[in-house]
Amino acid sequence: MTTKTSLLKVILLGDGGVGKSSIMNRYVTNKFDAHLFHTIGVEFLNKELEVDGHQVTLQIWDTAGQERFRSLRTPFYRGSDCCLLTFSVDDSQSFLNLGNWKKEFIYYADVKEPEKFPFVVLGNKLDVTERQVSSEEAQQWCQENGDYPYYETSAKDATNVAVAFEEAVRRVLAMDERTDHLIPTDTVKLHRKPRSAGACCS
Amino acid sequence: MSAWLSAVCGGITHRDHAQVLFEHEGVFIHPGSEDQGLEPDLLVSGSLRIIDKDAEIMVDYRPLEDSVDPTNMLCAGKDSSSVVEWAQSSGERSAQLLETQQSYETEWDMINAVTFRKRVCANGEGSLQQQQQPVQERSRWAFSFGLGDLRSVAVKEEGWTFIIFRLKESSSVLPPLHFHQGGSTEFLDSLRRFAMLTESADDVSCLMVSTPNKALSQSFENLLDDNNFGLVHKFKKDPYVTTLGGFSKVTNYIFDAFRGTEEQHQRPPEEVADLLGEVIPGLEINQQEEPGFEVITRIDLGTRPQVIRGSPVSVEDWTKQQDQEGRMTNVPELKHAIFKGGLCHAVRKEAWKFLLGYFPWESTTEERKALQRAKTDEYFRMKLQWKSVSEEQERRNSRLRDYRSLIEKDVNRTDRTNRFYEGLDNPGLVLLHDILMTYCMFDFDLGYVQGMSDLLSPILYVMENEVDAFWCFVSFMDQMHQNFEEQMQGMKTQLIQLSTLLRLLDLAFWNYLEAQDSGYLYFCFRWLLIRFKRELSFQDVLRLWEVMWTELPCQNFHLLVCCAILDSEKQKIMEENYGFNEILKHINELSMKLNVEEILQKSEGICLQIRNCKDLPQSISAILGLDSAVSSPGLADPGSGPALRTAHRPDPCSNGLFRETSSNNKVAFIS
Numbered sequence: 001m002t003t004k005t006s007l008l009k010v011i012l013l014g015d016g017g018v019g020k021s022s023i024m025n026r027y028v029t030n031k032f033d034a035h036l037f038h039t040i041g042v043e044f045l046n047k048e049l050e051v052d053g054h055q056v057t058l059q060i061w062d063t064a065g066q067e068r069f070r071s072l073r074t075p076f077y078r079g080s081d082c083c084l085l086t087f088s089v090d091d092s093q094s095f096l097n098l099g100n101w102k103k104e105f106i107y108y109a110d111v112k113e114p115e116k117f118p119f120v121v122l123g124n125k126l127d128v129t130e131r132q133v134s135s136e137e138a139q140q141w142c143q144e145n146g147d148y149p150y151y152e153t154s155a156k157d158a159t160n161v162a163v164a165f166e167e168a169v170r171r172v173l174a175m176d177e178r179t180d181h182l183i184p185t186d187t188v189k190l191h192r193k194p195r196s197a198g199a200c201c202s
Numbered sequence: 203m204s205a206w207l208s209a210v211c212g213g214i215t216h217r218d219h220a221q222v223l224f225e226h227e228g229v230f231i232h233p234g235s236e237d238q239g240l241e242p243d244l245l246v247s248g249s250l251r252i253i254d255k256d257a258e259i260m261v262d263y264r265p266l267e268d269s270v271d272p273t274n275m276l277c278a279g280k281d282s283s284s285v286v287e288w289a290q291s292s293g294e295r296s297a298q299l300l301e302t303q304q305s306y307e308t309e310w311d312m313i314n315a316v317t318f319r320k321r322v323c324a325n326g327e328g329s330l331q332q333q334q335q336p337v338q339e340r341s342r343w344a345f346s347f348g349l350g351d352l353r354s355v356a357v358k359e360e361g362w363t364f365i366i367f368r369l370k371e372s373s374s375v376l377p378p379l380h381f382h383q384g385g386s387t388e389f390l391d392s393l394r395r396f397a398m399l400t401e402s403a404d405d406v407s408c409l410m411v412s413t414p415n416k417a418l419s420q421s422f423e424n425l426l427d428d429n430n431f432g433l434v435h436k437f438k439k440d441p442y443v444t445t446l447g448g449f450s451k452v453t454n455y456i457f458d459a460f461r462g463t464e465e466q467h468q469r470p471p472e473e474v475a476d477l478l479g480e481v482i483p484g485l486e487i488n489q490q491e492e493p494g495f496e497v498i499t500r501i502d503l504g505t506r507p508q509v510i511r512g513s514p515v516s517v518e519d520w521t522k523q524q525d526q527e528g529r530m531t532n533v534p535e536l537k538h539a540i541f542k543g544g545l546c547h548a549v550r551k552e553a554w555k556f557l558l559g560y561f562p563w564e565s566t567t568e569e570r571k572a573l574q575r576a577k578t579d580e581y582f583r584m585k586l587q588w589k590s591v592s593e594e595q596e597r598r599n600s601r602l603r604d605y606r607s608l609i610e611k612d613v614n615r616t617d618r619t620n621r622f623y624e625g626l627d628n629p630g631l632v633l634l635h636d637i638l639m640t641y642c643m644f645d646f647d648l649g650y651v652q653g654m655s656d657l658l659s660p661i662l663y664v665m666e667n668e669v670d671a672f673w674c675f676v677s678f679m680d681q682m683h684q685n686f687e688e689q690m691q692g693m694k695t696q697l698i699q700l701s702t703l704l705r706l707l708d709l710a711f712w713n714y715l716e717a718q719d720s721g722y723l724y725f726c727f728r729w730l731l732i733r734f735k736r737e738l739s740f741q742d743v744l745r746l747w748e749v750m751w752t753e754l755p756c757q758n759f760h761l762l763v764c765c766a767i768l769d770s771e772k773q774k775i776m777e778e779n780y781g782f783n784e785i786l787k788h789i790n791e792l793s794m795k796l797n798v799e800e801i802l803q804k805s806e807g808i809c810l811q812i813r814n815c816k817d818l819p820q821s822i823s824a825i826l827g828l829d830s831a832v833s834s835p836g837l838a839d840p841g842s843g844p845a846l847r848t849a850h851r852p853d854p855c856s857n858g859l860f861r862e863t864s865s866n867n868k869v870a871f872i873s
């Protein structure tokens with residue numbers, strides 16, 4: 001009867017104003033608040049979901065993007081299972097900065113094998129008509145940087161938001177299944193995301 | 203002698219590496235209830251502690267008098283009137299299964315600690331002899347044991363909660379501890395941090411204890427050498443461990459790891475915390491002042507005085523304080539009235555200029571007009587500077603470009619539900635933007651930093667005038683400047699000061715936060731950066747700010763406001779056993795749920811409480827500026843209302859709805 005729930009930490013990174021907070025709120029509360037304040041400090045929301053038979057609690061972290069706050073933002077990168085690199089399709093600068101965000105994340109999250117870390121790229125504000133970044137450009141960047149999944153989202157009209165988070169979860173679960181096999185079974189089980197062995201317990 | 207026993211015998215007498223993780227006073231033993239011919243209502247009052255001694259977790263109970271140390275290392279000298287004096291005549295009583303033992307060192311415990319000897323208990327003789335210690339009668343009730351030797355804790359109710367410890371390897375029973383003054387939940391919660399407590403199958407009131415024995419009995423170094431131990435790899439891989447000052451965090455981690463599946467993700471918050479600790483240097487939580495017991499700085503603050511808040515200063519009150527030429531008179535009294543009750547909205551436009559220092563209190567109306575003329579010129583000169591930058595120039599000026607882009611984004615995300623800033627083409631938005639851009643010209647090094655739009659918005663709302671709002675904002679920014687600078691030194695200093703204050707006010711809560719890796723109070727970041735702007739309703743922010751700008755009743759009053767809010771939340775936080783993440787979330791979600799008058803009342807009470815304390819540590823006096831401060835009028839008397847007001851009159855406030863149509867410099871009630 002006891003189904004174990006995995007807790008996954010995902011973090012939204014990207015320039016200020018690309019819509020990170022709006023995406024998080026859309027996903028967790030299914031609302032879009034046009035009056036939302038800009039983020040000060042660090043916030044997170046939890047969301048329960050089921051992906052491919054796995055019960056998951058997503059802990060979604062959202063931070064303030066300004067350079068000045070970097071030192072008080074980066075400590076929270078630690079322990080992330082997935083990073084959602086976000087830009088806005090109507091802001092080419094935010095797209096150009098993706099690489100910097102990725103670097104900052106890898107450095108401060110202290111990721112051991114950056115090539116294998118699950119990033120997901122979001123191009124937000126799909127509903128806006130004046131695009132500055134084309135789908136092709138974005139797709140290409142994702143391919144060249146590590147074959148990351150790419151989603152064009154709109155926090156405003158909810159397009160692709162849930163899909164993107166679900167894909168993030170899948171990536172993490174897939175990663176964990178690989179590494180789980182590497183841990184000898186007789187050692188103390190220290191893995192911090194112990195999963196119920198799928199179907200047998202649920 | 204086992205490692206366990208030596209730890210107990212060495213006891214808590216060596217102060218190095220010992221750290222009090224939990225402490226609760228007012229825990230009683232009822233010696234008489236053991237049917238030993240004692241007076242039935244005889245009570246022994248003492249304090250129960252959980253101590254980290256060289257990475258071994260000890261539970262320690264000692265009667266009140268025992269905690270008083272003649273060397274004054276411990277300032278726990280509390281009112282002992284609640285303790286019924288021990289009857290010297292009752293020499294017969296035998297503390298069941300207790301063994302009194304001479305303590306070897308006496309620096310900390312001058313007493314004869316009663317300990318439980320594994321060896322003896324294991325004999326199964328059922329009863330232990332007891333040495334007669336007539337001089338230190340009360341001490342016979344002191345006991346202390348390693349958590350690893352605890353088998354179970356029975357939790358019972360009898361109108362109050364009492365608990366019974368049962369040790370392993372012995373059938374012995376320690377005297378029940380009665381929590382007449384609450385605290386049993388907190389104690390058990392603290393215990394849970396170091397051991398797993400599971401309800402016994404046949405008795406739900408009995409909690410079975412399991413601890414990671416191996417981790418407990420081994421030193422950190424041993425752990426590293428023990429290749430069979432699953433944690434080793436992680437430790438070795440992780441360089442941050444080597445920077446740890448004490449063992450407590452390591453042991454916490456081990457415990458968390460052992461708690462295993464239920465407690466997920468213990469490690470990331472702790473890593474986050476360690477990194478934050480590096481960012482906020484100077485807050486060496488485990489090394490503050492002397493090593494050893496943190497309880498040494500405990501000070502009895504006495505009760506918190508009740509405070510009555512006043513009503514807001516009205517237009518009439520304000521104008522009465524102006525002389526013929528328009529100079530403000532009785533300024534200390536006026537400030538005190540504003541501190542006690544704030545301002546009616548109609549007075550704000552005028553009064554804020556004085557409070558913020560844009561207008562000197564002693565200036566005449568004429569002088570102020572001249573000042574405004576000069577300041578208007580100066581403002582537009584700076585405004586023209588950014589207005590006249592061509593697109594070409596801006597392309598080559600990345601800093602200006604970045605400031606502008608961020609300001610544009612943030613203006614669209616500041617107080618948009620306020621009628622002054624709502625809708626698409628509200629002139630309020632343009633003013634907010636222009637003032638922030640002009641501020642970049644005024645202080646290009648600082649430029650625009652997120653949070654500044656929050657500080658400006660209420661000022662502009664009150665001033666309804668671009669130039670006045672700008673200069674008032676400049677004054678406010680003078681106070682807040684350090685928060686926004688590159689190194690955010692202001693933020694770091696404030697967090698450290700706040701931690702120092704909280705430690706004095708509420709050691710138990712402070713210890714709790716520390717144990718949850720939250721001792722540097724990162725979760726107060728937003729409160730401090732923008733002075734509660736996001737935590738309170740817009741109208742309440744206006745009230746709080748004008749009160750703070752009086753600079754009464756002490757320096758850094760806003761830190762006591764933090765303490766007041768935390769004081770209201772600590773019960774919830776501790777009862778729910780919130781960890782690092784939950785604390786952050788809980789505090790973030792307080793936003794818009796707070797009541798400004800309640801908070802101000804409590805904050806002032808805290809200030810009075812601290813002020814009344816005789817042996818205030820120097821660090822505290824320095825933070826609150828209590829050293830040099832000549833007591834302001836009426837401050838010693840919390841109940842005294844401001845002299846300004848007449849007793850009963852209707853609230854003259856227009857409750858925030860006052861609005862002038864024109865935006866000239868003239869204030870309606872000055873004619």
Ligand SMILES: Nc1nc2c(ncn2[C@@H]2O[C@H](COP(=O)(O)OP(=O)(O)O)[C@@H](O)[C@H]2O)c(=O)[nH]1
Nearest residue numbers: 016017018019020021022034038125154155156
């Ligand atoms: N049209 C449109 N606007 C959006 C969308 N997502 C966010 N916004 C707006 O973009 C601005 C910045 O959003 P915010 O969530 O604060 O960005 P953050 O700084 O990345 O957290 C806000 O004014 C939002 O209302 C979107 O999908 N479409």
Ligand SMILES: [Mg+2]
Nearest residue numbers: 020021038039
């Ligand atoms: Mg945001």
